[in-house]
Amino acid sequence: MDFLRPDTLAEALALKSQRPDAVPIAGGTDVMVELNFDHRRPAALLDLTRVPELREHSTENGVVRIGAGVPYVRIIEELGGALPGLAMASRTVGSPQIRNRGTVGGNLGAASPAGDTHPVLLAAGATVEVASARGVRFIPATEFYLGVKRNALEPDELITAVHVPATRAPQQFSKVGTRNAMVIAVCSFAVALHPGEQRVGAAVGSAAPTPRRATEAEEFLSGELTATDQWESPKPLLDSVKRRFGELVAQAASPIDDVRGSAAYRKHALSVLARRTLGWAWQDYTGKAA
């Protein structure tokens, strides 16, 4: 096995193009588990923790660009105001030790259907920035997840950043697990209000081969809110609306039975999470708009 240690992004991209078989490693919270358990023996590791370009975040034109190597703890501490949903999901990742190391870039690279940040990235309308020696391209989060632990990266590409619109509108994230810390989601859900576009974003995690948008639920709720002029003058949501939203979210999922929970439980739990998180987000919006 080779251990490749680039000091700059250009060097990292050059190495990845020469060695497409090299596995990128940042926080190591997924890659090292696979190595420790002998599940994977890559030909090379490409250590990205020395690449300064990946450890920065910046905000331009209302969009936050988060370098792929920014750990969760910094998203929580430095970006909680602009990206409430992502910060919320980041707080549920692993434990303090894991949040000190783990990164959104790694979450995207692993592309586990259970990754905590995916539903938020989908609901918030994020874009994944990837680069290779050939250049940079931008992949909407909605097109990034291709299958169980499969993403849209080419073998010579690295995830360099994720772009998430900054917002003042409410966002919520919730996940089901057996305890608060160190939990792989049984299922998870994110909702984001986009008052400017009169649109609601909603997505499920750990309930399909990939993280997935709940498109019908989004359209139903967006239509309902616009038709009743609620973006301008919000009123408490009818229970029937919240309930229907929850049903449509559950319908968007195609979960399996596994050790963490049954498919039926996941669908039921998702409808509850959707109803509750929407309630919280809307209460927040009603308060802000009033």
Added chain:
Amino acid sequence: MRVNVTVNGEQRQADDVWEGESLLYVLRERLGLPGSKNACEQGECGSCTVYLDGVPVCSCLVAAGQAQDREVRTVEGLAEGDALDPVQEAFVEAGAVQCGFCTPGLVVAAHDLVNRVPQPSDPEIREALAGNLCRCTGYEKILDAVKLAAQKKSAR
């Protein structure tokens, strides 16, 4: 490969390190520092917690090569000579040790907490130690020890 790393203030060198090896393995098996414990090897238990450049991490999830030229502080590096750190004293005094296996990780995690938060509340302690498992389930005494450690620290 060779790994050069500062451990507890001392420049150390490990040779013949396998590229897929963890920092934990290097510390325990190559540098003779068995304080950090090896249990889950997947970041679940926290018993291998060390500081890496001042930040608590699970050393089982750090590739050895990632520690090159970095600073590591293990549980062995908390005491000053024979004088225990207030966190270590508090664990002894509160009896926050049963089998002792989780203790080094908890001591490092608690050390970080009381350095960041001088008077941590119960929820803050629980949150800070959420990544450290004690299978003897001696958590009550551990909570007592962290509170005592905070008092000792502020008294100094």
